[in-house]
Amino acid sequence: GAVVSQHPSRVICKSGTSVKIECRSLDFQATTMFWYRQFPKQSLMLMATSNEGSKATYEQGVEKDKFLINHASLTLSTLTVTSAHPEDSSFYICSADRVDKNIQYFGAGTRLSVL
Amino acid sequence: DAKTTQPPSMDCAEGRAANLPCNHSTISGNEYVYWYRQIHSQGPQYIIHGLKNNETNEMASLIITEDRKSSTLILPHATLRDTAVYYCIVSGSSNTGKLIFGQGTTLQVKP
Numbered sequence: 001g002a003v004v005s006q007h008p009s010r011v012i013c014k015s016g017t018s019v020k021i022e023c024r025s026l027d028f029q030a031t032t033m034f035w036y037r038q039f040p041k042q043s044l045m046l047m048a049t050s051n052e053g054s055k056a057t058y059e060q061g062v063e064k065d066k067f068l069i070n071h072a073s074l075t076l077s078t079l080t081v082t083s084a085h086p087e088d089s090s091f092y093i094c095s096a097d098r099v100d101k102n103i104q105y106f107g108a109g110t111r112l113s114v115l
Numbered sequence: 116d117a118k119t120t121q122p123p124s125m126d127c128a129e130g131r132a133a134n135l136p137c138n139h140s141t142i143s144g145n146e147y148v149y150w151y152r153q154i155h156s157q158g159p160q161y162i163i164h165g166l167k168n169n170e171t172n173e174m175a176s177l178i179i180t181e182d183r184k185s186s187t188l189i190l191p192h193a194t195l196r197d198t199a200v201y202y203c204i205v206s207g208s209s210n211t212g213k214l215i216f217g218q219g220t221t222l223q224v225k226p
Contacts, residue, residue: 102164
């Protein structure tokens with residue numbers, strides 16, 4: 001069964017609104033989680049590293065004020081796409097780092113469509 | 116970060132073994148080789164990983180060359196449900212455990 005839960009699986013919103021995506025590790029604690037974005041027919045692109053209890057680390061070219069990340073507990077990280085626009089439409093995927101197994105487990109992804 | 120090179124696509128007959136190669140000639144001593152796969156419109160699924168030794172689990176086997184510059188993922192009896200994009204990724208503590216995805220290999224299992 002899934003060890004990382006991502007919600008919602010699909011969201012459609014109007015341009016200018018904000019959307020929050022949740023990522024939960026189900027049976028382990030994760031001090032580190034990661035957020036990716038994937039455009040059609042492309043590979044996953046790492047957006048940021050979410051660190052429990054501290055600020056997220058963003059990859060070059062990713063706007064931190066646009067993509068707000070909060071990792072308030074050892075099992076939950078959230079990604080908020082602020083003032084979403086059509087170009088933000090994409091497949092967003094999270095992963096959680098299971099340190100004891102040295103494995104990252106991925107969520108099922110969130111399909112965001114901004115109208 | 117060590118980079119990997121994979122063929123863009125491969126075909127395999129159903130029931131036969133699928134052997135997916137990966138080159139990672141710049142891998143450093145503390146970096147692991149990870150394999151994930153992504154079925155259309157889903158999140159990546161972990162398959163297997165290894166450091167030096169060959170590894171086997173219920174899904175696949177991972178063969179790593181002695182010099183660690185290349186590896187092969189083996190799906191022993193491919194089924195149609197194994198059709199996916201397979202990613203070979205090198206990662207370790209030197210890059211804070213980030214997984215940097217390349218283009219992967221699209222494996223098409225045919226009846």
